[in-house]
Amino acid sequence: MSRVRVHNFSVSLDGYGTGEGQSLDTPFGHAGGRLTEWFFGTRTFRAMQGKDGGATGADDALAGTWGDGIGAEIMGRNKFGPQRGPWEDHEWTGWWGPNPPFHTPVFVLTHHPRPSVEMEGGTTFHFLDATPQEALRRAREAAGGLDVRIGGGPSTIRQFLAADLIDHLHLVIVPIVLGRGERLWDDGLEGLEDRFEVESVTTPSGVTHLTFTRP
Amino acid sequence: MSRVRVHNFSVSLDGYGTGEGQSLDTPFGHAGGRLTEWFFGTRTFRAMQGKDGGATGADDALAGTWGDGIGAEIMGRNKFGPQRGPWEDHEWTGWWGPNPPFHTPVFVLTHHPRPSVEMEGGTTFHFLDATPQEALRRAREAAGGLDVRIGGGPSTIRQFLAADLIDHLHLVIVPIVLGRGERLWDDGLEGLEDRFEVESVTTPSGVTHLTFTRP
Numbered sequence: 001m002s003r004v005r006v007h008n009f010s011v012s013l014d015g016y017g018t019g020e021g022q023s024l025d026t027p028f029g030h031a032g033g034r035l036t037e038w039f040f041g042t043r044t045f046r047a048m049q050g051k052d053g054g055a056t057g058a059d060d061a062l063a064g065t066w067g068d069g070i071g072a073e074i075m076g077r078n079k080f081g082p083q084r085g086p087w088e089d090h091e092w093t094g095w096w097g098p099n100p101p102f103h104t105p106v107f108v109l110t111h112h113p114r115p116s117v118e119m120e121g122g123t124t125f126h127f128l129d130a131t132p133q134e135a136l137r138r139a140r141e142a143a144g145g146l147d148v149r150i151g152g153g154p155s156t157i158r159q160f161l162a163a164d165l166i167d168h169l170h171l172v173i174v175p176i177v178l179g180r181g182e183r184l185w186d187d188g189l190e191g192l193e194d195r196f197e198v199e200s201v202t203t204p205s206g207v208t209h210l211t212f213t214r215p
Numbered sequence: 216m217s218r219v220r221v222h223n224f225s226v227s228l229d230g231y232g233t234g235e236g237q238s239l240d241t242p243f244g245h246a247g248g249r250l251t252e253w254f255f256g257t258r259t260f261r262a263m264q265g266k267d268g269g270a271t272g273a274d275d276a277l278a279g280t281w282g283d284g285i286g287a288e289i290m291g292r293n294k295f296g297p298q299r300g301p302w303e304d305h306e307w308t309g310w311w312g313p314n315p316p317f318h319t320p321v322f323v324l325t326h327h328p329r330p331s332v333e334m335e336g337g338t339t340f341h342f343l344d345a346t347p348q349e350a351l352r353r354a355r356e357a358a359g360g361l362d363v364r365i366g367g368g369p370s371t372i373r374q375f376l377a378a379d380l381i382d383h384l385h386l387v388i389v390p391i392v393l394g395r396g397e398r399l400w401d402d403g404l405e406g407l408e409d410r411f412e413v414e415s416v417t418t419p420s421g422v423t424h425l426t427f428t429r430p
Contacts, residue, residue: 013388013425014230014400173228173388175413175425179405185229190394198390200423202415208423210228210390 003167007066016181017154048101071146076156162188169212218382222281225250231396232369263316286361291371377403384427
């Protein structure tokens with residue numbers, strides 16, 4: 001059975017999955033690189049950038065499961081880019097350069113659809129104005145029996161969690177207080193833990209990995 | 216130098232230090248015992264209730280440091296009891312029975328002062344309408360050179376943190392989503408980690424202990 005998974009989703013102690021003030025130079029707003037610092041040094045992250053080397057400890061082991069058996073991703077528009085409202089042009093094709101690390105179809109949720117974009121390496125961006133349920137149906141078709149990853153940002157993950165569409169959630173708590181930005185824990189998630197088996201582990205980098213797995 | 220310390224302060228993943236709907240039967244509102252379950256089985260908690268036995272693992276080791284070298288506590292009124300507004304009578308003397316586990320002067324912050332209450336075992340409740348700074352000055356006098364503990368609840372701890380009056384914060388993250396109640400992380404704590412050395416450890420009970428220590 002195809003599962004729906006979230007991986008490597010980092011939040012601050014106060015629950016922000018991204019900071020305030022996203023721009024072209026600051027995909028995470030005022031959070032900068034602080035939410036993902038634990039991830040930058042890992043072999044998994046370096047491989048996503050086409051680089052060799054990197055740490056192979058517990059952070060990497062946990063991060064490295066993000067791609068196994070994934071056939072499609074769904075992401076919110078703000079993960080795709082900093083523009084808001086109608087697309088001014090179709091030049092923007094994401095933060096990831098010509099060969100994005102996804103290598104599968106990627107469905108970008110937006111109220112402003114535009115033509116699909118085929119990138120190098122197997123990533124194709126499709127743009128959908130759809131409910132979580134409808135987007136998931138489309139992504140599952142495209143995934144050919146493999147799992148679907150929900151890639152973020154915070155409000156996209158929250159919507160899929162609130163609709164009880166997530167089977168596996170890997171959350172990383174970073175011990176910083178961001179104070180502002182976009183919160184994962186806004187509404188509709190009370191009692192989330194009742195639907196999952198929950199495991200926690202702190203790694204030497206100081207972050208705590210939580211996995212919520214549907215029994 | 217006398218330090219100001221917080222111990223065993225539990226919050227949910229979404230940052231609530233207590234649930235909604237506090238009453239005589241539910242000091243933590245709809246959270247019930249879920250925030251403090253990790254603590255109930257420890258030798259430290261049992262000793263606070265005058266009982267023998269209990270677990271002596273990592274949770275207990277961390278919890279057990281709460282009383283060492285403490286000469287006074289400051290708590291918010293809602294930790295003391297469920298009444299709001301002017302005191303209807305002076306019968307209520309806290310949730311802890313005739314011999315509370317503090318065994319020091321305890322300063323209860325309230326806009327409605329009332330006469331001090333001397334309990335068995337060395338605990339005396341004093342009632343203060345004061346700023347955090349003024350309350351701390353009074354508690355330090357009473358502590359005779361020992362440390363002062365800020366006992367909670369969430370808004371009291373938040374106020375003392377925002378005023379940069381805390382030297383040691385022991386926080387326990389419980390992997391549940393409460394959805395409503397009183398949040399520790401409301402406002403004024405952005406960048407808190409810059410003022411402290413921060414350590415995290417997950418214990419077998421599934422909670423994660425964080426210690427923030429002023430260098």
